[in-house]
Amino acid sequence: MTTGSRSPWRQPLALIGAAFVVLWVLVAVLAPVLAPYGPLDQIADKLLEPSAQHLFGTDQLGRDVLSRVIYGAQVSLPLAFLLVALSAVIGSVVGAVAGFFGGWVDGTLMRLADLVFAFPGIILAMAVAAALGPELRNAVLAVVVVSWPSYARLVRGLVMSARNSEYVAAGRLLGSSSIRTMVVDLRPNVAGPVLVMTALDVGNAVLLLSGLSFLGLGAQPPMAEWGSMVVSGMDYFDLWWLWLYPGLSILTVVLAFNFVGDTLRDALDPRTARALRG
Amino acid sequence: MGTLLEVEDLTVWLATRNGPRKAVDGLSFRVDSGEVFGIAGESGSGKTMTAMALLGLLPHAARTTGRAVFEGRDLLSMRPRELRDVRGRSIAMVSQDPSTSLHPMLSIETQVTEHMRHHLGIGKSEARGRAVELLSTVRIPDPERALRAHPAQFSGGMRQRIAIAVALACEPRLLLADEPTTALDVTVQAGILRLLHRLRLERDLAVVVITHDLGVMSAVADRICVMYGGRTAEVGPRETVLTHPRHPYTRGLLDALPHPEGGAATLRPIPGSPPSLGAVPEGCPFHPRCAFAVDSCREERPEPALVGSDHRVACPPDPLGDTLGDTA
Amino acid sequence: MSSAKPKSGTSGAGRRSARPGGVLLRFLARRLAAALLLCVGITLVAFTLTQLVPGDPAAANLGQQAIGDPAAVAAFRAKYGLDQPLPVQYLTYIGNVAQGNLGMSQQSHRPVAEDLAEFVPATIELALFAIVVSLVVGVALGVVAAVNRDRWPDQVLRVVSLGGVSMPTFWVALVAFYLLSFKFDLLPGTGRLDPVMSPPPYTTGFYSVDAALAGQWDVMWSALGHLVLPSMVLAVYTVGMLMRFSRASVLEILGNDYVRAARAKGLPERVVIVRHVLRPAMVAIITVAGVAFGSLLSGAVLVEKIFSWPGVGQYAYRSAVNLDLPGIMGVSIVVAAVYIIINLVVDLLYGVIDPRIRLS
Numbered sequence: 001m002t003t004g005s006r007s008p009w010r011q012p013l014a015l016i017g018a019a020f021v022v023l024w025v026l027v028a029v030l031a032p033v034l035a036p037y038g039p040l041d042q043i044a045d046k047l048l049e050p051s052a053q054h055l056f057g058t059d060q061l062g063r064d065v066l067s068r069v070i071y072g073a074q075v076s077l078p079l080a081f082l083l084v085a086l087s088a089v090i091g092s093v094v095g096a097v098a099g100f101f102g103g104w105v106d107g108t109l110m111r112l113a114d115l116v117f118a119f120p121g122i123i124l125a126m127a128v129a130a131a132l133g134p135e136l137r138n139a140v141l142a143v144v145v146v147s148w149p150s151y152a153r154l155v156r157g158l159v160m161s162a163r164n165s166e167y168v169a170a171g172r173l174l175g176s177s178s179i180r181t182m183v184v185d186l187r188p189n190v191a192g193p194v195l196v197m198t199a200l201d202v203g204n205a206v207l208l209l210s211g212l213s214f215l216g217l218g219a220q221p222p223m224a225e226w227g228s229m230v231v232s233g234m235d236y237f238d239l240w241w242l243w244l245y246p247g248l249s250i251l252t253v254v255l256a257f258n259f260v261g262d263t264l265r266d267a268l269d270p271r272t273a274r275a276l277r278g
Numbered sequence: 279m280g281t282l283l284e285v286e287d288l289t290v291w292l293a294t295r296n297g298p299r300k301a302v303d304g305l306s307f308r309v310d311s312g313e314v315f316g317i318a319g320e321s322g323s324g325k326t327m328t329a330m331a332l333l334g335l336l337p338h339a340a341r342t343t344g345r346a347v348f349e350g351r352d353l354l355s356m357r358p359r360e361l362r363d364v365r366g367r368s369i370a371m372v373s374q375d376p377s378t379s380l381h382p383m384l385s386i387e388t389q390v391t392e393h394m395r396h397h398l399g400i401g402k403s404e405a406r407g408r409a410v411e412l413l414s415t416v417r418i419p420d421p422e423r424a425l426r427a428h429p430a431q432f433s434g435g436m437r438q439r440i441a442i443a444v445a446l447a448c449e450p451r452l453l454l455a456d457e458p459t460t461a462l463d464v465t466v467q468a469g470i471l472r473l474l475h476r477l478r479l480e481r482d483l484a485v486v487v488i489t490h491d492l493g494v495m496s497a498v499a500d501r502i503c504v505m506y507g508g509r510t511a512e513v514g515p516r517e518t519v520l521t522h523p524r525h526p527y528t529r530g531l532l533d534a535l536p537h538p539e540g541g542a543a544t545l546r547p548i549p550g551s552p553p554s555l556g557a558v559p560e561g562c563p564f565h566p567r568c569a570f571a572v573d574s575c576r577e578e579r580p581e582p583a584l585v586g587s588d589h590r591v592a593c594p595p596d597p598l599g600d601t602l603g604d605t606a
Numbered sequence: 607m608s609s610a611k612p613k614s615g616t617s618g619a620g621r622r623s624a625r626p627g628g629v630l631l632r633f634l635a636r637r638l639a640a641a642l643l644l645c646v647g648i649t650l651v652a653f654t655l656t657q658l659v660p661g662d663p664a665a666a667n668l669g670q671q672a673i674g675d676p677a678a679v680a681a682f683r684a685k686y687g688l689d690q691p692l693p694v695q696y697l698t699y700i701g702n703v704a705q706g707n708l709g710m711s712q713q714s715h716r717p718v719a720e721d722l723a724e725f726v727p728a729t730i731e732l733a734l735f736a737i738v739v740s741l742v743v744g745v746a747l748g749v750v751a752a753v754n755r756d757r758w759p760d761q762v763l764r765v766v767s768l769g770g771v772s773m774p775t776f777w778v779a780l781v782a783f784y785l786l787s788f789k790f791d792l793l794p795g796t797g798r799l800d801p802v803m804s805p806p807p808y809t810t811g812f813y814s815v816d817a818a819l820a821g822q823w824d825v826m827w828s829a830l831g832h833l834v835l836p837s838m839v840l841a842v843y844t845v846g847m848l849m850r851f852s853r854a855s856v857l858e859i860l861g862n863d864y865v866r867a868a869r870a871k872g873l874p875e876r877v878v879i880v881r882h883v884l885r886p887a888m889v890a891i892i893t894v895a896g897v898a899f900g901s902l903l904s905g906a907v908l909v910e911k912i913f914s915w916p917g918v919g920q921y922a923y924r925s926a927v928n929l930d931l932p933g934i935m936g937v938s939i940v941v942a943a944v945y946i947i948i949n950l951v952v953d954l955l956y957g958v959i960d961p962r963i964r965l966s
Contacts (some may be wrong), residue, residue: 013764013765111647114644115644115647115648115651118644118648118900118941118942118945119648119651119938119941120900120901120903120904120907120941121901121904122904122905122907122908123903123904123907123919123922123937123941126907126922126923126926127652127922127926127934129926130926130927130929131926131929134927203771203772207772207774207775210774211774211775211776211908214774214776214908214911215907215908215911215923216927217926217927227774227776230774230776230777230780231776234780234912237780237783237784237788238784238788240784243777243780244781246777247774247776247777247780247781248777250774250777251772251773251774251777254772254773254774255768255769255772258768258771258772259768262764262768262850333869333870335866335869335870362872362873362874363872364872365869365870365871365872366870366871366872366873367872370870370871371867371870373863373866373867373870374863375863378862378863378864379863379864379866379867380864380867381864381867381868381882381886382864382886382960382962383885383886383959383960383961383962384881384882384885385961388881392871392873392877392881393871393872393873396872396873396874396877397872428961428962430962441867444867444871
């Protein structure tokens with residue numbers, strides 16, 4: 001009766017999600033082949049409505065919106081992967097150290113994580129991005145700054161519960177060093193949940209990053225980035241094709257990753273799943 | 279005494295990963311009004327599923343066949359709304375562990391009175407008055423004060439008394455008590471059993487006691503049904519079943535009990551373990567563990583057959599029939 | 607945060623805890639102390655952050671020409687105390703904060719406290735509206751999904767909730783604005799009031815409440831109307847979040863013996879769900895609602911920009927891009943205060959929902 005017993009890959013939601021992820025990755029890789037024009041080429045009249053010639057219309061500089069949306073995948077996807085990887089690595093290391101050593105190390109690191117948690121993500125990211133300067137690279141850093149604590153909490157919890165389990169104690173008795181114990185024995189228990197969390201987090205990363213670009217703190221014009229396309233489209237608010245399609249791209253990418261992540265989470269055991277949800 | 283509940287050929291199918299499986303298989307028994315009827319069996323024998331089926335509280339994916347006629351109406355073919363009017367009103371339930379069956383966040387007053395007010399359509403103050411009476415009936419000290427309290431403020435035995443008061447609130451005709459004493463200390467057990475005995479005499483209440491504990495059974499039951507693998511092994515009056523068992527399984531259960539006079543030597547566990555859901559063997563479900571099994575036990579499903587006054591046994595070879603089963 | 611386990615006490619009803627009030631007060635005092643510590647922590651982080659970074663407030667606020675003028679830069683620094691050593695700057699600041707002085711904003715040239723008194727209520731009004739909507743809708747849909755577990759309503763609602771948490775807030779705002787306000791003119795679009803109206807006299811800073819207090823009913827309706835669109839947009843994410851979580855916690859409660867016992871009492875399913883299931887499920891749900899309120903503040907930054915809503919998100923944005931140190935610090939303190947208040951409210955609600963917490 002439980003869904004947990006079924007393989008997540010046999011569920012339609014996960015399949016649809018995975019298909020869209022693959023599709024978007026292909027779009028990013030094959031952008032030069034797929035896009036009818038270059039992302040910066042001013043090839044037509046300005047602000048043309050969608051037509052057979054320009055499926056998504058053209059923007060205020062006469063660039064083809066479809067081409068820019070396609071090239072946008074080349075910006076958002078790699079950056080999202082990169083910053084999720086960075087947050088996962090940083091957060092996991094911090095969490096593992098805190099969970100393994102406990103005591104004041106744990107106390108200090110987790111209070112720090114609480115502090116970041118208490119702050120609304122985008123406001124903190126905004127402060128960081130504004131302080132470092134409005135650049136895409138800095139926006140990525142800003143998102144990493146607000147994203148690592150969830151990994152730290154998750155990994156800390158997993159490490160602490162695994163640390164108390166018998167086989168790790170047995171390993172210690174057999175004389176393996178602390179570091180060795182941590183890496184070799186705990187890795188299998190921690191890797192699964194962390195991977196699920198990264199799947200769920202790619203969506204958030206895309207949202208945060210495009211949000212910062214929307215605020216003008218991330219990608220700068222003329223770069224074909226979805227968030228900044230939406231914000232420049234806002235100036236021509238009644239010309240819906242300028243902002244509709246980039247936003248729809250963000251939505252489908254995020255939704256695809258969330259479909260996959262959510263199904264994977266359900267496939268995990270309930271206790272870990274709860275840690276991921278809360 | 280008239281018949282209150284007549285269960286005929288009750289079969290419960292539960293959904294499992296490998297498709298539907300029988301948890302109860304063709305069970306038949308009757309309960310007379312005002313009697314205590316015991317259903318005994320090891321865990322997994324289908325006793326709890328039987329109670330859940332009668333109340334219509336099986337999991338969504340479960341299916342039932344057969345009949346369960348209560349006061350002239352078949353519980354199993356009732357629509358959910360009709361069954362809801364029977365539940366808590368005419369048939370009430372007391373479950374195993376009062377620390378989990380009472381709601382931790384609702385006051386005792388709410389829990390004792392909410393279904394009273396729903397089923398009997400009485401007002402808050404009348405329901406409250408009856409609740410005070412009920413709590414004194416089940417011997418809760420200072421009932422007025424107890425109504426304002428919450429379950430966490432009571433001990434296990436007190437909680438089970440409250441749970442019984444909850445069950446009795448609408449003056450039901452039948453009480454289904456599923457392992458009512460298992461979660462309690464031995465000293466507290468006796469008090470609860472005495473309470474059930476007294477209530478049944480005072481209120482003309484029929485009680486179905488479901489337990490794995492034959493000791494409890496011998497203390498309260500008028501008649502006993504022994505279940506194995508979702509089927510009836512033996513059913514009859516308490517004296518007959520407990521002193522002259524005719525089914526090898528009943529005999530095995532009795533032999534596995536500590537005997538007051540004997541030492542540990544008289545303790546004889548039944549070899550093997552009860553079948554799990556969906557792995558009930560062909561033929562007599564007990565044959566792999568039975569010392570008396572013959573070839574026919576492996577092929578034919580035995581039906582309970584009358585062997586004495588109101589005494590039915592599902593064991594055609596009847597190896598214990600002549601000895602009367604009284605050799606210890 | 608997990609709820610308190612019931613103690614397997616052996617006392618009867620006669621021995622109840624004597625002074626529940628005293629326990630509660632001590633508990634609140636402890637929470638308050640922790641909260642103050644957090645407040646100091648947040649300001650310290652915000653302060654450190656603004657110091658560690660390469661941006662120069664003088665450059666950001668004076669413009670390119672003035673930067674070439676050392677005298678102007680020095681005057682700017684002296685005016686805002688930027689020439690003092692860092693620990694001194696921080697301590698001076700904290701000292702001032704304790705007296706209710708948040709300093710002068712470098713971009714509005716007004717006291718930050720005055721600015722915030724205007725901008726903060728606008729956001730809180732919006733966020734409160736949104737959280738109420740999210741709780742009602744999110745919990746209701748979560749319950750529907752849970753009681754129909756694995757059947758089609760659950761599957762559909764799962765997609766709905768994942769959709770909710772996958773939508774870029776700024777884009778939803780544009781779509782909603784375009785369709786509901788611009789195209790079909792069903793709802794008022796930008797700002798907090800119709801342009802012809804002037805704000806009601808300041809009491810709480812919530813226009814809807816202030817207008818009602820002043821008896822200006824047309825202003826109140828206008829204020830409420832202007833809240834609908836931005837708060838609905840904000841709620842999209844939190845509805846998705848609360849729905850998924852409510853489903854999980856209702857499912858967890860549904861497995862309990864006491865739910866079966868409630869059904870065995872013949873209560874209507876509606877009563878079983880609302881009284882016996884939802885109440886314990888709410889303990890977990892309000893914890894998440896607190897987190898959701900925090901995420902509303904994040905969303906507000908984006909939504910306020912689109913709906914020209916003069917809220918703290920806009921203020922934070924302007925302070926951040928101008929490197930207006932007192933402004934950023936002021937916003938940090940507000941955020942910390944909001945966080946503390948949310949946690950206090952959540953703790954109090956625990957006590958309301960679960961009698962065991964009041965009694966233990």
